[in-house]
Structures are given as C-alpha cells and as structure tokens.
Amino acid sequence: MRKSLLITAIFILIVNFVSAQNTRLGFTAGPVASTMFQKVSGKKHMYDFGYAFTAGALLDVPMQKHGSFQPGINYIMKNSKDTYTDPTTNKQVLAKYSLTYIEVPINVVFRIPAGSSGNVLLGGGVAPAMAIKGKTTNEIDNTITKDQGLNFGDETKDDFGQYDFGINAIAGYEFNNGFFIQLNYNHGINRLFVGGDPEDKLYNRYFALRLGYLISCKKKK
Template identity: 25%
Template sequence: MKKVFFIAVLTVFGVTATQAQEVRLGAKGGLNFSSFSGDGFDAFDDPEGRTSFHIGAFAEIPLSERFSIQPEVLYSGQGFDLISREGADDTEVQLDYINVPVMAKVYIVEGLYAEAGPQIGFNVKSEIDSDPDDEGSGDIAIDEDIINDVDFSVGVGAGYQFNNGLFLNARYNFGLSDVFNNEDLLIDSDAKNSVFAVSAGYSF
C-alpha cells in the first residue's frame, strides 16, 4: 500500500517540477455516494448505496487562460449496501481505493469550470461491514483474489473556483473495469464502480 501511495504522489507532483511557478497546488475532501453499475448484483444493491468520504491533494497545471490539466491523488471510500434493513444497521461492502484521476478542466466563465478525464484506482481495503456505525465492529475481510487490484474509470464534473482559493466541485465517476475477478467469484458479474462525489477544497 505504501509503495502504491508513493507512486501515485510522484505521478501527481513530479510533473510540476519544471513549471512550479505556474502550478497551483491544493487539497480537497468530501463525500462519496457509491454503488455498483452493471449486472449480477442488482438484487442486493440498495439504491442509496454506500456513503463514505474522499480526501487528497492535487496540482492544477495551466496550459492556457481557460484550459488546464489537474492530476490528483485521493483516498476514496467506495462500495455499496449489500443489505438495507429498516430499523437496523445496513450491511456494506466496503472497497477503498487510492485513486489517481487526471482531469482536463475548461473554464467556461470566470470561476466556473467543467472537467473530464480518466482515473486509475488501486484497491487498498476490501471487507464486509455489518455495523458501519461502529468502527472496527462487524468487519469481515473479503478474499483479496476476488477483488481486482486495479480499477479504471472516467470522471465528469463541474465546479466553481472562488478568488480566495476556495472551491466547490461535483463529479461522477463511472467504472470501465470489473470490480470482481469472475474467475474466483461463484457468480458471473460485470459489476463496476459508480461514484458521485461532492468536494470542497483550497488551492494556492
């Protein structure tokens, strides 16, 4: 996990070395609303999905007045609700990733921007939690062979950058690769990560 994290950090910040005076660095965090798309898990998937968080850092690299590239490194809690029970705790499939998106940003008017780009994710945690409200209680590890280590997705979103460095952002990531390794899974599934994220952050 540490090696993956350091590689991801180098991916984001190593590219800025020769243009440091032009690059805006920053940090961001927020909420994830995640579930699965595709076939094979619809009968178990709570439409509300799993609510978790993301946190990380980024570097915005301007290429023109209105266009920039923004690589990021994020720790992201994803997964879905396996069982939703009225009056009782949900049972969650918790899949956490270190994600490295590279977003192309276009400023439509001052402050307001749209973004889109690819993302690669590295799975660092996979478990079933029957009591998500109690940290460490009800955790059951998922066999690592069942979960694919690498996840590919595409993100699209929009945001607003204030003059003081603060910004708000909303982004949807839709998975391109299977979450599960079907060779080690008892059922055939093409389940893919589906994550809507809202963020707040600061750049300087």
C-alpha cells in the same frame, strides 16, 4: 512491487509539474455517495448507495487561457449495500461493502468566467485506483452476524480485483481567492469480479462533492 512503482511514478509526476510556471497545489475533501452496478446471468442490478469520505491533493497546471491539467491523488472510500434472501434460511440479509482505494485522477478542467467572483468549472478525465483495504458486514434481523475483511487480487480465491478504473465528469465553481467546490461523477469501467463467467460484471460508481483550496507553487522573489 507494484505499489512501489506506483508511488515512484506519482512522485516523479508531482516533481515535474510543481516545477512548471504558475502551477498551483490544491487540497480537497468531502463526502462520497457510491454504489455498484452488477450484471450476472444477464440480469442487471444496482446496489443501494453507501456514504463515506474522500480527501486528496491535486496539481493545477495551466493550459492555454482557460484550461488546466489536473493530476492528483485521493484517499477514497467506496461504500455500498445490497439486500438479498439467504436461500438456506429464507431470511433477508443486508450486506454492506466498504472498499478503500488510493485513486490517481488525471483530469482536464476548463474555466468559464462567471461574474467578478470566479469561474464555472467543467471538465473530465480518467481515474485509475488501487484497493488498499475492504470489508463486508452482513446483517440479519438488524443483528450483525458477520464482519470480515475482503481480499483483493487477480486470483480466483480473491473477493475483488485489486485495481479499478473510472471515467470522470466534473462540474463546479472556483472563487478568485482559490477556494472551489466541485461535483465529481465517476463511472467505473473495470470489472471487479475475479474469474468466473467473463460476461458477469461488477462496477463501481460514485458521486463526490469536494471542497478545495488552491495555493501557488511559485516561489516569491
């Protein structure tokens, strides 16, 4: 039910903004470097970075002279890894996490003229996301011992919460022909742990380097 409502809301949003004058449609893709920040029993720990991929689409709706409102939708993989000692075997375990989300960023971007070829991009916003699948892989002595799926939800039996929410910071460059390159930092603020001590925290963090292209939605007369 929640998935259907989210898809319906996105569809209505897209239809409304595509009808706006001078709106452009953009497509993006690129690599992602992600990690997780953990705080358990007062101890802070940052997981090692994992690398993956993202692809998506956005709408560029003009705001004043140099600004744009940019809602979008992304398929994004947030991977990370962590090394710990198994207390029963006293062996080092490398745990790899792969979390896949549908993300709906809502950003505001400003353009600063930079020569005759294009504009510098600076902006930010928010990015709610919904997990659609995930898995974890454990390695001991370079041998995979366990590869299992992860459960997402709001019950104590689930591995992680279903929803994520992050703050975006954006910088990049847009060429006059519609091509652009964009560096995006996302700082997760939604607790991924389900149940347990509310003071224990786990958050996503990621950097994404996106290459994109904008095309006009305006019908030619």
